[in-house]
Amino acid sequence: MNASPGTRLVILGVAESDAHAVANHLIGMQLTEQGFVVVNLGVCTPLSEFADALDLHPRAEAVLIGSLNGHAYQDLRELPALRAAGRLARPVIVGGNISVGSRKSATDRERLLGLGVDHVLSDASQLVLLLDMLRAAKAAELQHG
Amino acid sequence: MNASPGTRLVILGVAESDAHAVANHLIGMQLTEQGFVVVNLGVCTPLSEFADALDLHPRAEAVLIGSLNGHAYQDLRELPALRAAGRLARPVIVGGNISVGSRKSATDRERLLGLGVDHVLSDASQLVLLLDMLRAAKAAELQHG
Amino acid sequence: MADIDDLSLPPEIAARLPGWQDTLDNFRALRRPGPGRAAVPFVCDVLRAAERAGRPAVQPRCGVGGHPEMVELLRALNEAGPAVLSVTVDAHTRLRRFDVASALLRTDPTELNGYPLVAHGWQRGRELTRAVPVPLEVRHGSPDARGLFAVAMAAGITSFEGGGIGYNLPYSKDVPLGHSLRAWQRVDAVCGTLADAGVVIDRELFGTLTAVLVPPSVSLAMTLLEGLAAVREGVRCLSVSYPQSGEIHQDVAALRAIRTVAARYLGADVEVYPVLHEFMGVFPRTPEFAGLLILCGGLTARLGGATKVVSKTVQEAYGIPDAAANADGIRMAALGASEMLDFVRLEEDRIAEEQHWIEREVAEIVEPVLSSRELFTGIEEGFREGRLDIPFSASVHARSRIVPRRDRSGAIRYADCGGLAFSAAVRRRQAAALERSGAPGRTLLEAADTDIHYFLQKENAFTMARRNRGN
Amino acid sequence: MADIDDLSLPPEIAARLPGWQDTLDNFRALRRPGPGRAAVPFVCDVLRAAERAGRPAVQPRCGVGGHPEMVELLRALNEAGPAVLSVTVDAHTRLRRFDVASALLRTDPTELNGYPLVAHGWQRGRELTRAVPVPLEVRHGSPDARGLFAVAMAAGITSFEGGGIGYNLPYSKDVPLGHSLRAWQRVDAVCGTLADAGVVIDRELFGTLTAVLVPPSVSLAMTLLEGLAAVREGVRCLSVSYPQSGEIHQDVAALRAIRTVAARYLGADVEVYPVLHEFMGVFPRTPEFAGLLILCGGLTARLGGATKVVSKTVQEAYGIPDAAANADGIRMAALGASEMLDFVRLEEDRIAEEQHWIEREVAEIVEPVLSSRELFTGIEEGFREGRLDIPFSASVHARSRIVPRRDRSGAIRYADCGGLAFSAAVRRRQAAALERSGAPGRTLLEAADTDIHYFLQKENAFTMARRNRGN
Ligand code: B12
Numbered sequence A, B: 001m002n003a004s005p006g007t008r009l010v011i012l013g014v015a016e017s018d019a020h021a022v023a024n025h026l027i028g029m030q031l032t033e034q035g036f037v038v039v040n041l042g043v044c045t046p047l048s049e050f051a052d053a054l055d056l057h058p059r060a061e062a063v064l065i066g067s068l069n070g071h072a073y074q075d076l077r078e079l080p081a082l083r084a085a086g087r088l089a090r091p092v093i094v095g096g097n098i099s100v101g102s103r104k105s106a107t108d109r110e111r112l113l114g115l116g117v118d119h120v121l122s123d124a125s126q127l128v129l130l131l132d133m134l135r136a137a138k139a140a141e142l143q144h145g
Numbered sequence C, D: 001m002a003d004i005d006d007l008s009l010p011p012e013i014a015a016r017l018p019g020w021q022d023t024l025d026n027f028r029a030l031r032r033p034g035p036g037r038a039a040v041p042f043v044c045d046v047l048r049a050a051e052r053a054g055r056p057a058v059q060p061r062c063g064v065g066g067h068p069e070m071v072e073l074l075r076a077l078n079e080a081g082p083a084v085l086s087v088t089v090d091a092h093t094r095l096r097r098f099d100v101a102s103a104l105l106r107t108d109p110t111e112l113n114g115y116p117l118v119a120h121g122w123q124r125g126r127e128l129t130r131a132v133p134v135p136l137e138v139r140h141g142s143p144d145a146r147g148l149f150a151v152a153m154a155a156g157i158t159s160f161e162g163g164g165i166g167y168n169l170p171y172s173k174d175v176p177l178g179h180s181l182r183a184w185q186r187v188d189a190v191c192g193t194l195a196d197a198g199v200v201i202d203r204e205l206f207g208t209l210t211a212v213l214v215p216p217s218v219s220l221a222m223t224l225l226e227g228l229a230a231v232r233e234g235v236r237c238l239s240v241s242y243p244q245s246g247e248i249h250q251d252v253a254a255l256r257a258i259r260t261v262a263a264r265y266l267g268a269d270v271e272v273y274p275v276l277h278e279f280m281g282v283f284p285r286t287p288e289f290a291g292l293l294i295l296c297g298g299l300t301a302r303l304g305g306a307t308k309v310v311s312k313t314v315q316e317a318y319g320i321p322d323a324a325a326n327a328d329g330i331r332m333a334a335l336g337a338s339e340m341l342d343f344v345r346l347e348e349d350r351i352a353e354e355q356h357w358i359e360r361e362v363a364e365i366v367e368p369v370l371s372s373r374e375l376f377t378g379i380e381e382g383f384r385e386g387r388l389d390i391p392f393s394a395s396v397h398a399r400s401r402i403v404p405r406r407d408r409s410g411a412i413r414y415a416d417c418g419g420l421a422f423s424a425a426v427r428r429r430q431a432a433a434l435e436r437s438g439a440p441g442r443t444l445l446e447a448a449d450t451d452i453h454y455f456l457q458k459e460n461a462f463t464m465a466r467r468n469r470g471n
């Protein structure tokens, strides 16, 4: 996990109450194949552990959190507090099945954004595109800002 | 069909545009088994032919008309005119599937009653009961009225 | 060569038709891509493709009164991927009450239980054939369909259902067989002329008859007689339909027997495609049970080698289905015929035995007719004397002395062969099948009622058992 | 004799429990009719009855956060005639975050993905067991379920799912196997005590594991090891579950192998019931396709001789189902297992061959463990060294070096056997099955993705083909 400074690094994991592992395995493989260094914290990972991992790997471009079991909101509740404490200062990208029940509403997504989640994806295939866009936006910011 | 005067007699048939024969066969058999004389006009019978049959068999207690194909209202449209001309002066009992479509409404039934249909049944099993009740009511009427 | 003039149409229909050459040109134009639309194959093209693919083509029944509504319905159903779509005609048009159909069309088209093609006219018919990329079939039930046929041809519809027996006896009270057979002879003759001109019309024969408890050999015998009449007039593409009894071994055997019987009697100049009509009797009422029957219909069609299956819907028990239920039915039937159920094997011995007897019964029914001096008079005499017969006839021209029953397995048997000239061997087998079924003491009426409501009763039993924790 | 005290419960749970005698009395009272309610059988009674009847009992998963809502849900589902109902527990409770579950219960119970039984407490649990005339099972996923188990027993719930392997590796990140195995040992020991007192608790082992592409021999090996541990503690009734792969020959073989393997290794003192978990992987999205898979699950269960089948719903792909969809799922699974599909035969040779190899693979996986000095240390060492393994583990305590793939028929094979000590013969057969499937050039990731989305892809192919008129 100590890759050369040029390689891109992300932190990946599954939300605290959630044990769904398959997407996590696949996304980890996929990002690795695409040249990323993936710090994979696996399933059932409290938000504070994501913050710890970021402290350890400050180079990380983003924090990727999967949540399939419907508990995304509850499991990410500490985000405002952690951010207020200056931690998790990276784009937090959440993906999966973000609320309980078979009929979803737009408010599910808005609630997460309200917590400070930066992006909600339903499909991992858009992930690399999003990471590239975020990096480009950051580069532009550094240049002009 | 020239049964002894004591036996009960009904006129049975299927509405003018309707070729569904199975219920007609079964109801005919059933009433015969129960001791009725059944004048069965069969499928595709215009209302005027029901009236002709009643003229021929004035003893008939009721006129039973099946309609399965959804065209009951159109097929019975002449009823007010025939009644105005003094014909079909017996209880007209309609049974089957009385309107087009898989969702039925109460107005389907009301429209038929509005034409002068006396009873609408969805199930032939209530038929003998209804005929018995009609006969009892008539007897009572003759006694008191 | 027969053409539209030979149909002896009533002048008010004849006067409004386009010219013969225009009708031919329209058929040909349809098969090529047109402005803003893909080429539309003929129904016979679709059948050949399904035959090659080894999976039945799926077709729903569908017809509503209004024209824009009909266009919309076809487009909606097309989304479910049918191979053929139907123009199911209303009951008034079937009985040539064109004036009643026209009047209702003006006042309230939703009162019609089908699309009144004659009242709408061939120009609107052409709009239908161009509304969707799948070909259409007219499904009706007219003992004498000459007018409807002429309009359908002018519209460019490449499949036309019916025949002198199957569209008479179940569909009208008192049209003599001689009349209907000869009316259909004209239709077939025009199909022959069209075929010579390269426009092969698929003629589907309605082996479903009165739909309720039809013994397979009765169905196959009737379509065989109609098929002979059609081929004689030059028809080149025949779809022979058979109604699902629901006992799969019997159904598979019957579908397979359609091919052997056709090969034996109809000769090599005609393409014959077996078609399964999904269960045509009293339909179960719950979506699960109805859905299973529809799925099993697709499976039965594939295992029986049917070229086409006409699907049903979970609303069958209630009334004419809405578009959504109809689309679901198409998909369910297609799923039943799909590779998803390719693992299903049946008891082939049982099927072979069943098929043997069906073929024998058909032979015993039709061969006396075939040896009569003339086919139509043979048929007329047969029905008059009861040697030909169907159960539950709507028409006074069949005796309905046949009494069908289901045996213990659910297969349809003859409890009374009526006047059919069956051999002792056939009679013995039929009796034995019912004997084993052993439901003694029931009156004929109770028995008929039980057998007619076969799936409804199974459904009720299933539901009750589950209520009572029997699973 | 082990009793609740041996569970070493946290004091806040232990303090609130009823006495042991009260728990026993409650179980016994349930089995008798009570005021205003019928007797409720034990789950093991239901399993025995299903076994005798030769048709699998049907059970849905179900659990919502609120108590009145849960009672209502059980009552609604009961209408569909399940043989057993579930109390599916929320994820927080599974992970022993009882405080979080309690907090959510106060603020918004609909935020919970299951019924937090511990937070509700055993008194409400008793209301559940009396709400419906069918017995309940707790389905959860707790590596250490001692608290939940104690509450379930106090509530009178007669079936409890889980085991030291199957409820650890798929359900948590870092609970050592030694811990979970020993926690479940306590649970099993209490079940032994209860059985001695005449209260036979059904213990279901979660052979489904991580649910996605689980090779049958992995599933059977894990439940066999758990089964040995349970029997050793006195468990008398074991349900051994296996997740439908969707390839019916493989599934039927696996279900049948559960019986032979149990007979060989578990001895005669325990009743063993094979259970099919309807397809547990990525579910198709259209109601027709999902419905077919549910129906086929019922069929597979019956043909494989399963005693029970746990049903799915057409909303599986979307989220926790509503009551109506769940009830439909029960009926669909039951219909698939009903006499309606009794005509279906399978290629028995293929099944027999498949079963032979599954049994052999299981033997090769478990026998080295069985020959180790102690079962639990054998299991722990096995996983540490990769001789025991499961694919896609959620836990760091399995290596997940096994790489499963589907072969051309859809059956699940080992593309890489990881550290499993398979013989050359087993490896050859596995390799051959995949070779024939020939999908060269694909990366492992692409291959995994395709195989994981097997039914979704079939569904898409079906839909697209129909859109393009391929039928
Ligand atoms: C397999 C499975 C399981 C297995 C998981 C095994 C394991 N450890 O991995 C088992 C059987 C153990 C299981 C357990 C449970 N499950 Co589950 N499970 C499924 C199932 C069938 C498939 C999930 C899967 O593996 N998919 C394959 C992967 C590749 O796809 P995916 O997970 O959907 O991921 C894609 C996207 O979501 C997204 N994505 C996922 N993660 C991330 C992360 C990021 C950063 C991004 C950008 C994108 C992204 O991209 C992926 C690829 O496109 C789904 C239903 C379905 N889809 O058919 C239910 C489902 C997810 N499970 C569900 C539930 C509720 C549970 C349980 C809580 C039990 C319960 N109460 O029913 C427990 C979990 C307990 C816990 N502590 O969390 C529910 C969620 C309900 C809801 N949200 O309303 C579902 C939808 C089933 C249902 N209909 O009820 N489950």
Ligand code: B12
Residues within 6 Å of the ligand: B017, B018, B019, B020, B021, B022, B023, B024, B026, B027, B064, B065, B066, B067, B068, B069, B070, B071, B093, B094, B095, B096, B097, B098, B099, B100, B101, B102, B121, B122, B123, B124, B125, B127, C061, C063, C088, C089, C090, C091, C092, C094, C113, C114, C141, C170, C171, C208, C209, C210, C211, C212, C280, C281, C282, C283, C315, C316, C317, C318, C319, C320, C321, C392, C393, C394, C452
């Ligand atoms: C068999 C059948 C046919 C056979 C009929 C053969 C024959 N000649 O008998 C065939 C295939 C030929 C056929 C044709 C048509 N049919 Co049809 N047919 C059926 C089916 C499947 C069963 C009917 C049946 O025989 N039932 C058995 C008997 C015993 O039951 P029953 O008819 O329901 O009768 C009971 C009650 O209705 C009542 N009852 C009936 N008559 C009477 C009379 C009296 C006096 C009383 C008191 C009670 C009563 O008591 C009976 C016993 O309880 C039904 C759908 C279903 N139920 O599953 C559709 C159905 C009746 N048909 C229908 C239609 C529309 C037609 C057609 C017009 C074609 C079309 N457009 O789809 C043509 C008829 C053309 C015409 N001229 O009428 C529709 C009616 C739609 C609506 N109302 O919305 C139905 C509901 C199918 C559907 N879902 O679309 N049909």
